[in-house]
Amino acid sequence: MTLRLYDTATRTVRDFVPREAGKVGVYLCGLTLQAPPHIGHLRSGVNYDVLRRWLLAKGFEVTFIRNLTDIDDKLLVKSCEQERPFWSIAYANELVLAAAYRSLNVLPPTYEPRATGHVPEMHELIAALIERGHAYPATDGSGDVYFDVASWPAYGELSGQSPADMQSAGDAPDRGKRDPRDFALWKGAKPDEPADAYWPSPWGRGRPGWHIECSxxxxxxxxxxxDIHGGGLDLTFPHHENEIAQSKAAGLPFARYWVHHGLLSLGGAKMGKSAGNALDLAYVASLGVRPVELRYYFAAAHYRSRIDYTEDALRESATAYRRIEGFVQRAAELVGAGTPGELPAAFTAAMDDDLNTSAALAVLHDVLRDGNTALAGGDDVTVRTALAAVRAMLDILGVDPLDAAWTGGGCGDDLRGVVDSLVALALEQRAQARGRKDWAAADAVRDQLKQAGVVVEDTPQGPRWTIGEQD
Structure with missing residues (x-):
C-alpha cells in the first residue's frame, strides 16, 4: 500500500509521491526560544519523529530539518524584561529543548538551523520579492519592508480564508503599509529594543520578520x-500562509505537502505559557510518569487529533505501556531479546493510512495477546515470534523498552546505569536477608524500593525490577 498523508493545502488524504524517487525532504517548524518547552511543544517533536521513522522504515533517505527561531518579537520583549541578551535567553532554552528531545528518544535532525545564521538568505529572498513587485520598503522612515498581500491572488488558499475577511497583520504599525494585511519581511531598528538585535541590510539596520526566516x-x-512542511495546526495562519505566499512569489515551488499535527489542550484551552497552563517534563516526572510513557501517550493518539490532557488519561496510557513493557521483559528473559522482526501487514496498512497509530496499536495489542497466551503455555516459538513483531512495531513508535535509548545505552535516561547499580545493591541485600530467612529485613528492602518508585517482581529467572506501579 502506498503511504497516504492528509495534505492541508488540498484538504484531502492523498498518495505521497516524493519529488525525487527514494529521497524525502522534511521541514518542521521548531520552537521559538523565548521560553523553555512545555509538553505541547514536545508532542510536535514526537509526532514528526514517528513520521520520520516510518519514512525510514519504508526505505526512504530522509533529510529532516527542524529549525530554531532565536530572534523574534517575543524574544526581544523577554530580553528587555529580563535585562539579558536575547541570544543568551535563546541559547539557554535551546539547551533545555535539546535535553527534552533526547529524553523522549526523538532522533536528532539532519540539520537544526538557527534563524540568526541565515540573514543573508533572507536578504536574497526579500530583494527578489521587491524586484518582482511583491514587496516594498515602507515610506515612513521605519526601515521596515512589507509583503504586498494584494499582489498575490492565491493568498489565503492554505488556510481557506478570503483576504477580504482578514484583519491587520498586527506585526507592525499600519502607517507604513499599503494595506493593513501586509506583513513584515524586515523590521527596522527600534529605540526601545535591544541594541544588539540588528543586522545591516540594503534597507537599513534591522532584523527579519518571523515568516521570512523559515522560507x-x-x-x-x-x-x-x-516534500513535506510540518508544524502545529495553529501555525497554518498566518505563519504558513505567509511562508507559501512569500516563497512562491519569490519563484520557489516550495512544499509539496503540508502536514499539520493537532494541539495539546488543557481545560479546553491550547497549552501555552501565555495561557498560564504550560506543563513541562519535570511536572510529568513528579507524577511518576517516565519519558517513554509520555512518548507513548503522544504516539498513541492520531497525530491530527487534539489531545485533551488530563492526569488520569496520562496515567492510564502509562499503565497500558507498562503492560506492553512487561510482556517484552518477560519474553526476553525466556527466549532472549533478539532483534525487532518483520512488521505485521495490518500494522503497515494502518501506518500507510495517514499514520493511523491508533489502528496500528490495535494490531500490536492483538500480537501482544497471542504472546501472553504463549508465555502462559510455555510456547517458546510463538513467544519469540510475537516478541520480534512487538519490538518492530514499538521501534516505529520509538518506545521499544529494549532500545538502548531507554536502557541506558542511549539518550533516554542518563541515570539508568546509576539506578541499575543502586537497585542491584539493594536486591543483593534482600537476597542475603532471604538466604538467612530474615523475611522482615527482606520485605523492608522491597518496601523501601517500592517507596522510591522501584517495583520488584520475583520470577523463575530471579528478581526483576521496573519503575512505576505494578499492575
Missing part, C-alpha cells in the same frame, strides 16, 4: 522545492 531556511537546506 530562507527551507530554501537553504532543502532547495527550491521539497
Amino acid at each position: 530562507a531556511m527551507c530554501w537553504r537546506y532543502l532547495g527550491a522545492e521539497f
Whole structure:
C-alpha cells in the first residue's frame, strides 16, 4: 500500500509521491526560544519523529530539518524584561529543548538551523520579492519592508480564508503599509529594543520578520522545492500562509505537502505559557510518569487529533505501556531479546493510512495477546515470534523498552546505569536477608524500593525490577 498523508493545502488524504524517487525532504517548524518547552511543544517533536521513522522504515533517505527561531518579537520583549541578551535567553532554552528531545528518544535532525545564521538568505529572498513587485520598503522612515498581500491572488488558499475577511497583520504599525494585511519581511531598528538585535541590510539596520526566516531556511537546506512542511495546526495562519505566499512569489515551488499535527489542550484551552497552563517534563516526572510513557501517550493518539490532557488519561496510557513493557521483559528473559522482526501487514496498512497509530496499536495489542497466551503455555516459538513483531512495531513508535535509548545505552535516561547499580545493591541485600530467612529485613528492602518508585517482581529467572506501579 502506498503511504497516504492528509495534505492541508488540498484538504484531502492523498498518495505521497516524493519529488525525487527514494529521497524525502522534511521541514518542521521548531520552537521559538523565548521560553523553555512545555509538553505541547514536545508532542510536535514526537509526532514528526514517528513520521520520520516510518519514512525510514519504508526505505526512504530522509533529510529532516527542524529549525530554531532565536530572534523574534517575543524574544526581544523577554530580553528587555529580563535585562539579558536575547541570544543568551535563546541559547539557554535551546539547551533545555535539546535535553527534552533526547529524553523522549526523538532522533536528532539532519540539520537544526538557527534563524540568526541565515540573514543573508533572507536578504536574497526579500530583494527578489521587491524586484518582482511583491514587496516594498515602507515610506515612513521605519526601515521596515512589507509583503504586498494584494499582489498575490492565491493568498489565503492554505488556510481557506478570503483576504477580504482578514484583519491587520498586527506585526507592525499600519502607517507604513499599503494595506493593513501586509506583513513584515524586515523590521527596522527600534529605540526601545535591544541594541544588539540588528543586522545591516540594503534597507537599513534591522532584523527579519518571523515568516521570512523559515522560507530562507527551507530554501537553504532543502532547495527550491521539497516534500513535506510540518508544524502545529495553529501555525497554518498566518505563519504558513505567509511562508507559501512569500516563497512562491519569490519563484520557489516550495512544499509539496503540508502536514499539520493537532494541539495539546488543557481545560479546553491550547497549552501555552501565555495561557498560564504550560506543563513541562519535570511536572510529568513528579507524577511518576517516565519519558517513554509520555512518548507513548503522544504516539498513541492520531497525530491530527487534539489531545485533551488530563492526569488520569496520562496515567492510564502509562499503565497500558507498562503492560506492553512487561510482556517484552518477560519474553526476553525466556527466549532472549533478539532483534525487532518483520512488521505485521495490518500494522503497515494502518501506518500507510495517514499514520493511523491508533489502528496500528490495535494490531500490536492483538500480537501482544497471542504472546501472553504463549508465555502462559510455555510456547517458546510463538513467544519469540510475537516478541520480534512487538519490538518492530514499538521501534516505529520509538518506545521499544529494549532500545538502548531507554536502557541506558542511549539518550533516554542518563541515570539508568546509576539506578541499575543502586537497585542491584539493594536486591543483593534482600537476597542475603532471604538466604538467612530474615523475611522482615527482606520485605523492608522491597518496601523501601517500592517507596522510591522501584517495583520488584520475583520470577523463575530471579528478581526483576521496573519503575512505576505494578499492575
